Amino acid sequence: GAGRVVVVGAGxxxxxxxxxxxxxxxxxxxxxxxDPNADFISCPVSNRVLGGQxxxxxxxxxxxxxxxxxxxxxxxxxxxxxxxxxxxxVAGGEKLRYDRLIVAPGIDFIxxxxxxxxxxxxxxxxxxxxxPQTRNLHRQLLAMRDGGVFTIAVPPQPYRCPPAPYERxxxxxxxxxxxxxxxxxxxxxxxxxxxxxxxxxxxxxRELYPGMIEYLPDSELRDIDxxxxxxxxxxxxxxxxxxxxxxxxxxxxxxxxxxxANVDGRWCEADALTYESMVLPRVHVLGDAIEAGLPxxxxxxxxxxxxxxxxxxxxxxxxxxxxxxxFANTCYSFVDGVQAMHISTLYRxxxxxxSMQAEGKGVLSDHASAQEGVDAEAWARRIWADTLD
Ligand code: FAD
Numbered sequence: 129g130a131g132r133v134v135v136v137g138a139g140x141x142x143x144x145x146x147x148x149x150x151x152x153x154x155x156x157x158x159x160x161x162x163d164p165n166a167d168f169i170s171c172p173v174s175n176r177v178l179g180g181q182x183x184x185x186x187x188x189x190x191x192x193x194x195x196x197x198x199x200x201x202x203x204x205x206x207x208x209x210x211x212x213x214x215x216x217x218v219a220g221g222e223k224l225r226y227d228r229l230i231v232a233p234g235i236d237f238i239x240x241x242x243x244x245x246x247x248x249x250x251x252x253x254x255x256x257x258x259x260p261q262t263r264n265l266h267r268q269l270l271a272m273r274d275g276g277v278f279t280i281a282v283p284p285q286p287y288r289c290p291p292a293p294y295e296r297x298x299x300x301x302x303x304x305x306x307x308x309x310x311x312x313x314x315x316x317x318x319x320x321x322x323x324x325x326x327x328x329x330x331x332x333x334r335e336l337y338p339g340m341i342e343y344l345p346d347s348e349l350r351d352i353d354x355x356x357x358x359x360x361x362x363x364x365x366x367x368x369x370x371x372x373x374x375x376x377x378x379x380x381x382x383x384x385x386x387x388x389a390n391v392d393g394r395w396c397e398a399d400a401l402t403y404e405s406m407v408l409p410r411v412h413v414l415g416d417a418i419e420a421g422l423p424x425x426x427x428x429x430x431x432x433x434x435x436x437x438x439x440x441x442x443x444x445x446x447x448x449x450x451x452x453x454x455f456a457n458t459c460y461s462f463v464d465g466v467q468a469m470h471i472s473t474l475y476r477x478x479x480x481x482x483s484m485q486a487e488g489k490g491v492l493s494d495h496a497s498a499q500e501g502v503d504a505e506a507w508a509r510r511i512w513a514d515t516l517d
Contacts, residue, residue, distance in 0.1 A: 171426065212229075309340075388411065
């Protein structure tokens with residue numbers, strides 16, 4: 129063989145990278161993919177569980193095709209240490225040697241300001257990693273009384289998937305409008321404005337859910353009382369029936385523990401041609417864990433993983449990596465049961481800044497439509513197949 133690549137994290141970034149290394153090396157490079165979860169659960173589309181259009185089971189997929197079709201060795205467990213000097217990782221007490229390491233652990237939450245939130249996730253779920261918390265938040269929505277208050281607190285940028293809190297607001301409002309029309313939805317945004325698809329979300333709030341959604345910008349959380357689900361912001365005190373606080377975020381813990389998070393101790397910095405870490409040689413890092421001036425999306429993690437895998441294979445086989453990568457990010461948001469809208473942006477490698485640069489402002493839908501809802505479903509099917517089949 130031509131060596132071994134170990135991949136930490138089998139989410140959108142890691143699973144794609146693992147598959148692409150196998151494909152691009154013609155099976156010559158051995159790949160071990162490690163994740164504590166037995167299944168892949170998609171964050172994209174998970175807001176529609178709240179709207180009642182999807183179940184979590186429909187967003188859950190196994191890793192068996194990566195193993196069977198691509199000869200990837202899937203190992204269930206958490207990587208607890210990276211020993212870059214000896215080129216090995218520790219997972220489940222076992223030491224595993226690598227020639228190159230790809231780290232794609234996604235995000236962790238920052239509870240420094242509100243430590244009590246960390247132990248109150250049953251009462252106040254974030255549902256920002258699809259799984260049991262998505263189910264919990266959905267259950268709370270179903271159990272809420274008509275006339276109740278559902279609150280979503282949006283963290284300051286940067287966080288995973290900029291438009292997703294506002295898509296979630298639309299999905300919750302869609303459910304409430306049909307089933308509990310006297311209820312209220314509060315969006316407490318730590319940011320000064322909606323930072324993605326702003327005009328379209330504002331129109332959706334106004335036209336589809338008149339009088340139901342109250343959007344409060346510059347609403348940084350000052351205090352939280354778990355027992356009464358009461359939050360204090362800069363200006364208000366608000367008691368909720370269902371409280372969905374999305375905490376501020378940083379790179380997944382293993383990236384920070386390994387010393388890879390060299391941007392504010394929070395995010396990792398990677399070379400835009402190879403995704404090799406700026407800190408540790410032969411360790412590559414990608415997806416939500418990096419700060420690259422790119423949106424933290426599944427589409428981006430998938431695109432970065434392809435550039436990274438090509439570079440890793442080239443470097444291991446003694447070839448030159450692609451010198452001019454380009455990729456697009458397309459991001460759909462559902463505003464009700466069937467209508468979606470999107471923004472699409474092209475990014476090109478800029479040799480002067482050694483980074484990926486957006487071409488213009490991207491292309492935004494004129495308005496949400498059922499046709500784009502169909503397109504959004506096709507997008508999801510395509511990226512699941514591309515990542516996992
Ligand atoms: P993840 O997909 O989170 O994968 C990280 C993996 O690493 C996990 O499986 C985790 O278990 C594993 N891991 C962590 N630590 C370790 C360790 N120590 N050892 C082993 N494994 C480890 N993006 C879009 O493009 N389109 C959308 O429509 C969209 N909608 C979204 C809606 C919501 C509600 C949310 C929350 C997100 C949405 N996103 C969307 C964003 C998308 O989910 C993320 O950007 C994407 O998952 C990032 O991929 P990743 O590989 O970096 O992280």
